Amino acid sequence: MKILVPIKRVIDYNVKVRVKSDGTGVDLANVKMSMNPFDENSVEEAIRLKEAGIATEVLVVSIGEKKAVETLRTALAMGADRGILVETEHGVDIEPLAVAKILSKIVAEEAPELLILGKQAIDNDLNATGQMLAALLDWGQATFASGLKIEDGKAIVTREVDSGLQTIAVSLPAIVTTDLRLNEPRYASLPNIMKAKKKPLVEKTATDYGVDTTPRLKVLTTEEPASRTASIRLGSVDELVEKLKETGIV
Amino acid sequence: MSVFVLAEVAGGVLALDATAKAVTAAAKLGDVTALVCGPVAAGEEAAKIAGISKVLVCEDAAVADGLAENVAKLIIENASGATHIVAPASTSGKNVLPRVAALLDVMVLTDVIEIVNAETFKRPIYAGNAIQTVASSDSVKVLTVRTAAFEAANAGAAAPVVSVSLSEASALSTHIEHKTLESDRPELTSAKIVVCGGRGVGSENGFALISGLADKLGAAVGASRAAVDLGYAANDLQVGQTGKVVAPDLYIAVGISGAIQHLAGMKDSKVIVAINKDEDAPIFQVADYSLVADLFEALPELTGKL
Ligand SMILES: Cc1cc2nc3c(=O)[nH]c(=O)nc-3n(C[C@H](O)[C@H](O)[C@H](O)COP(=O)(O)OP(=O)(O)OC[C@H]3O[C@@H](n4cnc5c(N)ncnc54)[C@H](O)[C@@H]3O)c2cc1C
Ligand SMILES: Nc1ncnc2c1ncn2[C@@H]1O[C@H](COP(=O)(O)O)[C@@H](O)[C@H]1O
Numbered sequence: 001m002k003i004l005v006p007i008k009r010v011i012d013y014n015v016k017v018r019v020k021s022d023g024t025g026v027d028l029a030n031v032k033m034s035m036n037p038f039d040e041n042s043v044e045e046a047i048r049l050k051e052a053g054i055a056t057e058v059l060v061v062s063i064g065e066k067k068a069v070e071t072l073r074t075a076l077a078m079g080a081d082r083g084i085l086v087e088t089e090h091g092v093d094i095e096p097l098a099v100a101k102i103l104s105k106i107v108a109e110e111a112p113e114l115l116i117l118g119k120q121a122i123d124n125d126l127n128a129t130g131q132m133l134a135a136l137l138d139w140g141q142a143t144f145a146s147g148l149k150i151e152d153g154k155a156i157v158t159r160e161v162d163s164g165l166q167t168i169a170v171s172l173p174a175i176v177t178t179d180l181r182l183n184e185p186r187y188a189s190l191p192n193i194m195k196a197k198k199k200p201l202v203e204k205t206a207t208d209y210g211v212d213t214t215p216r217l218k219v220l221t222t223e224e225p226a227s228r229t230a231s232i233r234l235g236s237v238d239e240l241v242e243k244l245k246e247t248g249i250v
Numbered sequence: 251m252s253v254f255v256l257a258e259v260a261g262g263v264l265a266l267d268a269t270a271k272a273v274t275a276a277a278k279l280g281d282v283t284a285l286v287c288g289p290v291a292a293g294e295e296a297a298k299i300a301g302i303s304k305v306l307v308c309e310d311a312a313v314a315d316g317l318a319e320n321v322a323k324l325i326i327e328n329a330s331g332a333t334h335i336v337a338p339a340s341t342s343g344k345n346v347l348p349r350v351a352a353l354l355d356v357m358v359l360t361d362v363i364e365i366v367n368a369e370t371f372k373r374p375i376y377a378g379n380a381i382q383t384v385a386s387s388d389s390v391k392v393l394t395v396r397t398a399a400f401e402a403a404n405a406g407a408a409a410p411v412v413s414v415s416l417s418e419a420s421a422l423s424t425h426i427e428h429k430t431l432e433s434d435r436p437e438l439t440s441a442k443i444v445v446c447g448g449r450g451v452g453s454e455n456g457f458a459l460i461s462g463l464a465d466k467l468g469a470a471v472g473a474s475r476a477a478v479d480l481g482y483a484a485n486d487l488q489v490g491q492t493g494k495v496v497a498p499d500l501y502i503a504v505g506i507s508g509a510i511q512h513l514a515g516m517k518d519s520k521v522i523v524a525i526n527k528d529e530d531a532p533i534f535q536v537a538d539y540s541l542v543a544d545l546f547e548a549l550p551e552l553t554g555k556l
Contacts, residue, residue: 016379016510017376017377017380019379019380026375026376026379026380095357096348096357100352120492122376122377123375123376124375125360125361125373125375125377125491126360127344127360128348128351128360131318131344131345131347131348131349131352132348132349132352132358134319135348135349135351136352141423142423143318143344146485156426160341161341161342162340162439162486162494163260163430164428164430164485166428166429167427167429168315168317168423168424168425169423169426170422171421171423180492181479181485216356217357217359217384217385217386219382219384221383222383223380223382224381225381225517228522228535228538229538231524231534231535231536231537231538231539232538233540233542234541237541237543237548237551238555239541240539240552241556244500244556249442249443249500250500
């Protein structure tokens with residue numbers, strides 16, 4: 001079974017994001033970029049399935065500017081076998097609908113039986129690509145996975161939902177999106193980082209797949225969220241009790 | 251304009267608060283038809299939300315467990331002519347609406363916090379570090395709305411309830427089981443008060459201090475990701491970028507450092523209290539009232555004195 005894992009290069013989750021003062025977006029100049037955290041869980045899960053003898057090949061794909069090659073190399077160093085970069089213009093974020101369309105073309109060429117995506121990209125926080133791709137392919141979907149097993153041509157997935165945990169079975173080929181508790185992603189070892197440099201990685205563009213990536217959403221402004229008023233330091237539990245009573249809530 | 255709303259149903263029961271909040275957002279856009287995937291009783295309850303002019307109820311087993319393939323198909327079959335398709339930004343709304351959007355070849359807008367006009371919406375990005383205003387050029391706007399950002403619609407006169415069913419159920423996925431921890435406490439996203447515990451609580455037993463204070467206040471219990479990962483609390487109690495977004499009247503954060511991913515889920519609460527032994531903890535930057543103290547001393551005292 002071949003597994004395809006789409007991974008996105010995003011601002012590192014530890015970076016304090018700054019909004020540009022002219023309202024045109026956030027400042028991405030000279031900030032640390034990393035693999036989207038949920039995508040690390042996806043890569044890890046795919047590699048574990050390969051180690052367990054269930055998967056035969058792990059293919060990673062990233063749609064983004066040239067530097068996304070670094071992110072693909074990280075996934076190859078973790079243990080993925082092969083990468084595809086679909087290069088896009090610098091500074092332009094491709095919307096999930098267009099990402100899903102590009103991925104659907106790659107699926108048609110590569111015929112994977114399982115796609116593992118992150119549940120959301122921590123830059124746009126959209127949480128949409130996996131579900132959209134499942135619709136385009138007319139495949140079953142299991143989102144927000146915290147547990148995954150492959151059994152009798154099905155993915156048995158435990159999903160983190162608002163009311164607890166739901167387990168569903170999805171016939172393969174299928175789309176799974178990962179939640180952070182699915183696994184603990186490994187770090188790439190130095191020898192594996194060296195080996196990853198020799199693993200196959202091809203570079204394509206969106207036009208190679210005939211996909212129109214024109215955005216459907218126009219960003220008008222990007223602003224700082226409203227800030228909160230300064231905090232009052234209290235000296236004791238008694239003061240806190242008094243303040244809480246003043247609010248009239250308790 | 252006509253707006254189609256997917257009502258929130260959990261375990262065959264209407265989630266009234268989440269649905270009524272989504273209806274408030276939807277009613278700004280036009281005449282609301284709501285779809286309830288569940289028993290007729292749930293549909294009848296939804297029909298009493300002011301702003302809904304018609305309720306469609308689907309009792310088919312195929313949609314009872316929220317399977318995305320079937321629910322998305324049911325929406326497509328019943329929402330023709332709608333200018334907007336709206337759902338609460340719950341795990342069910344987030345699971346289904348992007349699928350609906352792709353079937354219609356339109357983009358989806360998730361976690362909307364403000365409806366500016368019929369084409370323009372505000373939503374947070376980068377874990378709430380920035381707020382984007384976006385205009386959609388798509389023929390149908392598909393959006394999930396963050397319930398914490400809207401007031402619940404009131405009760406009104408009962409709207410007509412009509413039964414619908416799915417043309418053909420998909421066999422792509424099947425429901426196996428649902429594990430829910432029953433609790434008498436208020437539900438996290440609709441509670442007026444939330445007491446939230448983090449890694450500082452130290453153990454599952456330590457977490458009893460959090461529940462103790464919550465019970466004293468009639469509050470819901472929340473947890474940071476670290477507390478959930480460590481097994482102190484259930485996954486559905488997680489507050490933050492990856493968990494639930496809450497905006498109660500009062501939020502009490504105990505033993506939580508205040509990582510941006512946690513703040514993303516609670517910083518719009520009306521009054522925030524933080525108790526932490528580290529005076530430099532970032533949680534204090536969003537707190538209205540800060541108490542630098544050891545939680546193992548402060549919490550029992552606080553619970554006792556309230
Ligand atoms: C993609 C992504 C998504 C994430 N999503 C979420 C999310 O949805 N929600 C979330 O919460 N996190 C999320 N996180 C994790 C987040 O980055 C933090 O790691 C997490 O919030 C830390 O939890 P904490 O504050 O409980 O633990 P810590 O950061 O370890 O803080 C513990 C605090 O307890 C205090 N403390 C310790 N002992 C005591 C005591 N005796 N008395 C008083 N105070 C004490 C310490 O001073 C410290 O400030 C996410 C991370 C990533 C990468
Ligand atoms: N540009 C991209 N390249 C590769 N994968 C992507 C891209 N955008 C989104 N994805 C995948 O889709 C998931 C969800 O992203 P999103 O729908 O944007 O929140 C991510 O975790 C990735 O697995």
